Amino acid sequence: MMDTNSFQPDNAASLDDKTRGLINRRSVLGDAYRLFYRTPVHLVRGQGQYLWDADGTQYLDVYNNVASLGHCHPAVVAAVHDQMQALNTHTRYLHERILDYSDAILATMPEQIDRVMYMCTGSEANDLAIRIARAHTGGTGLIVTREAYHGTSALTSGASPALGGAQPVDATTWLVPAPDAYRVDEPDTGAWFAARIQACIDDMASKGVKFAGFLADSIFSSDGVLPGKPGFLQAALQTVHSNGGVFIADEVQPGFARTGESFWGFGRHGLVPDIVTTGKPMGNGMPVSGLMAKASVLASFSASTPYFNTFGGNPVSIAAAQAVLNVIHDENLLEHSRNVGQRLLSELRALQSRHSCIGDVRGAGLFIGLELVTNRQTKEPARALALDLIEALRNAHVLTSVAGPYGNILKLRPPLAFQNHDIDWLVGALDQCLSHLNA
Structure with missing residues (x-):
């Protein structure tokens, strides 16, 4: 994914002096960064x-x-500006804004999902989701699709085969083929996909790995944008639950009214995930992300592990998130x-x-x-x-x-x-x- 449609140094000679100069200056960022386009x-x-x-x-x-x-967006700009002039600090002090927003975001969720935690990025949210799934199930085995992208932390990059290159898939991550209705010649894509998930779980068991959960973005964006028929993921959810696993809905990309059919991407399928994660679209690009979960799924992690994300859920970022939520509803x-x-x-x-x-x-x-x-x-x-x-x-x-x-x-x-x-x-x-x- 990272090297597709990226600038290659061989093209530098054809660029104007100003563009080439900016590219040369980017060497200070290190060699891992990529630019879009042959002509950035x-x-x-x-x-x-x-x-x-x-x-x-x-x-x-x-x-x-x-x-x-x-x-x-002017509503986000104004909200951030106003809150920045008043206070910006962490969540170990009491503050109404984070509580008001928590009530508002949980109101968009199925009623079974009744807890929310905050981070700064989608990578952090998915990282925490994996930890919670493992604490809840006692397992380590994770299933993702073959071209999934879920983040850049140590845990999430190991569950993000789309990163390619020298980034290895973690030994506890199993890859399942994506439910591509265009290329999979099956009358019931949902049943076909659920069967592949079951096959992964069975393979884990044969190797002595206990299943922890399935992590997916419900429109399978990195796999090629695969919305499927509404409801087809029901069979996958049932398979995950029947094997004692946690269903994690990565809503960084399909969430917040993006798919048009429901506020959340998983809502197109009538699902009630165990954990839902979001990323920076939550705050229109501000560093804010969230993890929403069933209290029963969160309990094992919370009982044993204090969690603190220094500025995750800070008042300025939450002000941006509240503005986004307001605009989605108002407009x-x-x-x-x-x-x-x-x-x-x-x-x-x-x-x-x-x-x-x-x-x-x-x-x-x-x-x-x-x-x-x-x-x-x-x-x-x-x-x-x-x-x-x-x-x-x-x-x-x-x-x-x-x-x-x-x-x-x-x-x-x-x-x-x-x-x-x-x-x-x-x-x-x-x-x-x-x-x-x-x-």
């Missing part, structure tokens, strides 16, 4: 769904869900995501009829995958075309990236500020770029 973009400003570079060129952002509402962004997403899906499917290289278009709300193939019958992935298309779109001032095991799926995930009129820009650019690349 130098951004200086954002507003809503738009970004501007140093030359004043406007771009359409169709990738950044961290700024979930949109870049520099009816769940319905907006559903309606605009449905129109975007329709327009992309019309585009599919004009370009044979588009093998599949799928999604929920403003979270859409567009899969490119060299042949619709064989479904051979068109990775090279996808990477060329990403670059062509960048030159057409549309920013997005790719996902999936073959790197051939465009991941279209704009801020929720994305409007109907932006569809014309996006689909028009896709049409023009594909026509040029396939000429």
Whole structure:
């Protein structure tokens, strides 16, 4: 994932002096960092769904869900500014704001989920979720999908095969194939997927590893954006529970009205997870994340382990999170995501009829995958075309990236500020770029 659509030093000679100078200065950050695009973009400003570079060129952002509402949303800016002028400290002092927000966020959850803890990043939330699952079950074995991404801590990077490179999968992590209805020729994807989870659990047992839990993002974004039919994950939940495991819903990407069909991605499937995790979209990019759980699942960890995250849940970050929640409700962004997403899906499917290289278009709300193939019958992935298309779109001032095991799926995930009129820009650019690349 990290090296797909990334700048390569071999391209430096073709860049202008200013861009090349900035890239050279980035050496101070170390060699592990990556840049997007063969010609990196130098951004200086954002507003809503738009970004501007140093030359004043406007771009359409169709990738950044961290700024979930949109870049520099005025309600978030004002909330952070006001709270910063009053107090910013940690959670070992009493403060009303964190309690008010906790009541508000738990009100969006199934009633069985009645506890919440705070961190600064999604990686920290998933790290803690794994620890809680292990404390609750007494097991260590974790199951994730083959292209999952759940974070960058020691625990979560070991459960994030999408990181690739030299990052090893942890010995206690088992990988299950993703429920890809486009490529899995089965009448019941849910039953097929649950059977693969059971096979992993059985393999763990044969090797003396006790099952702790299953960790998944309900739209399988890094696996290629696989929304599936609503409800298909019910069988997976039942399999996890029947084997004594914990179901962890990673809502960093599909949560907060993103899928349009429910406030939480898992809600599309009528699930009641044991643990739910969120990340920085919770605060429109501010360093805040959360872990919501059933009290019964949290009990074993809480009884034995004091937990303290120095500035996780600080008043300024919680002010941003509360502003996000308020805007989603006040601006009816769940319905907006559903309606605009449905129109975007329709327009992309019309585009599919004009370009044979588009093998599949799928999604929920403003979270859409567009899969490119060299042949619709064989479904051979068109990775090279996808990477060329990403670059062509960048030159057409549309920013997005790719996902999936073959790197051939465009991941279209704009801020929720994305409007109907932006569809014309996006689909028009896709049409023009594909026509040029396939000429």
